[in-house]
Amino acid sequence: MSEAFSGKFAVVHCGQLVTMAGAPRARRGPAEMRELAIIEDGAMLIADGVIERVGATHALRASLAKEKNIGIIDAQGCVVTPGFVDAHTHIAFTGSRAAEFEQRIEGKTYRQIAAAGGGIANTMRATRLATEEQLLEQTCRHAQWFLRTGTTTIEAKSGYGLSLEAELKILRVIRSLGQKMPLRVAPTLLAAHTVPPEFQQDREGYIALILKDILPQVQRENLARFCDVFCDEHAFTLAESRTILTAAKQAGLGLRMHVEQFAADGGAALAAELGAATADHLECTDVQGIAALARSNVQPVLVPASVFCLGRSHYPQARAMIDAGLSVVLATDFNPGSSPTTSMPFVMFLACQQMKMLPCEALTAATINAAYSLGLGDTVGSLEPGKAADFSIHEFKDHRELAYFAAVPNLPQVFIAGQRVETCPETFSRAVLQGEL
Ligand SMILES: [Zn+2]
Known part of the structure; x- marks a missing residue:
């Protein structure tokens, strides 16, 4: 893991923030399974690894105007989904x-x-x-x-x-x-x-x-x-x-x-x-x-x-x-x-x-x-206040492209409990770069 944001940070300008917010149970049948509860130009406020607030970027920005020491991650219009x-x-x-x-x-x-x-x-x-x-x-x-x-x-x-x-x-x-x-x-x-x-x-x-x-x-x-x-x-x-x-x-x-x-x-x-x-x-x-x-x-x-x-x-x-x-x-x-x-x-x-x-x-x-x-629906699986900040920023602008371009080796920015996960294995890169005769 790297880049720990201590305290609070916000993820802003999520082109599609796929929150999956809804009733506290699994989604059944076609109508519920198609409802992703997407917020266009969405944002999340995260404190100590937990999602505190979710909404539109402009609304979150306005409400945070007076707060200091908040880290900002700009998703630059990309799709953000739960992990x-x-x-x-x-x-x-x-x-x-x-x-x-x-x-x-x-x-x-x-x-x-x-x-x-x-x-x-x-x-x-x-x-x-x-x-x-x-x-x-x-x-x-x-x-x-x-x-x-x-x-x-x-x-x-x-x-x-x-x-x-x-x-x-x-x-x-x-x-x-x-x-x-x-x-x-x-x-x-x-x-x-x-x-x-x-x-x-x-x-x-x-x-x-x-x-x-x-x-x-x-x-x-x-x-x-x-x-x-x-x-x-x-x-x-x-x-x-x-x-x-x-x-x-x-x-x-x-x-x-x-x-x-x-x-x-x-x-x-x-x-x-x-x-x-x-x-x-x-x-x-x-x-x-x-x-x-x-x-x-x-x-x-x-x-x-x-x-x-x-x-x-x-x-x-x-x-x-x-x-x-x-x-x-x-x-x-x-x-x-x-x-x-x-x-x-x-x-x-x-x-x-x-x-x-x-x-x-x-x-x-x-x-x-x-x-x-897995009995973990109260903690993970959606991006809602009170849940763990487990999410990925994908390089796509349309969530359907996650499945559609699946054979493309796209590497999302991955966060677990608000911490960015280093997805290139350190041991591997060290071994390759520091070989000896
Ligand atoms: Zn099996």
Whole structure:
């Protein structure tokens, strides 16, 4: 971080100040999701990292005329939005899956690679071997990538440890990440990502480990806010998912679920039955599943970049979900196998291009709706008095260009709690500029 403004400062001449102000809940359905509450030539007054006032630049200027020692940031007519909130990431891992990327290009499927010991198991081996310091170092590197495109809050899952020690190590690293980096982090236990190799012949044994050892220890150390399960015929069945999530709920954790990525198998209905905060993926979810989510107010978290990166064409039915009154969320699903991207603009582009969401709906899904899905809607996701000053100044004059020009490497000015975030990694530039023979 740099350029700390102590005390008060104002951001003025925001060509479009996208405030997302409104009722204190996630936006549902097309009308609410299209309402961005934009202030033309807008301004914000920020004090001690919190937004104090929001309004038109001329009005704010007039009211501040007598105040002294107020720093000014001139946004020069650019678009200013809340920082992106990425509600589904697998940020903490080590190793690379570049070789598998090549294998997939040459025709191998994700499942064939997994059957040969690749996929999640590949990343699991590397992540288990890494020390806490090594894992933290690589995770911080990933965090820089998120910050660079304007993401200021993420959800972060474990799930590449799959043993008591390794899952705890990952969750401790996720906690350290939130302390070491300006990024806000909501931690999720995903011990039920897949059954690890040593339990292939003893699924019940692994589930017992989650219930009797991992979950209680995570609760004791207060290491997670949510519990997630990958519910799929190749991961955990509906019955196994229900068992694990019921225990997690009793332990006081919110619930998130990977469901119906490859088949409409009742995962969405289970998320509704359990009162999950979110049901994620939903590529195959049909009208009955959508209706079940709507009845229980479960937020769908759609991850189109993982569909795209797997080379598939079956995207979730975002339009039907929005029309059914759901408060849709977009996320990257950043992970080394199926979604190697940290860019919310890229996800918004895919949401528009492939799922027919409008740019305004995509922006809502990437900010305020995502914040509420993490239980953080009172703090972040919109630019309103009393909320954290987490925002980005983009180089565009029209907010729709955030999604439209997503493939352009535009680097916004990013602020978290009123502090400007340095998005060029210092360690990298130092290493490049100060090499020795
Ligand atoms: Zn995921």
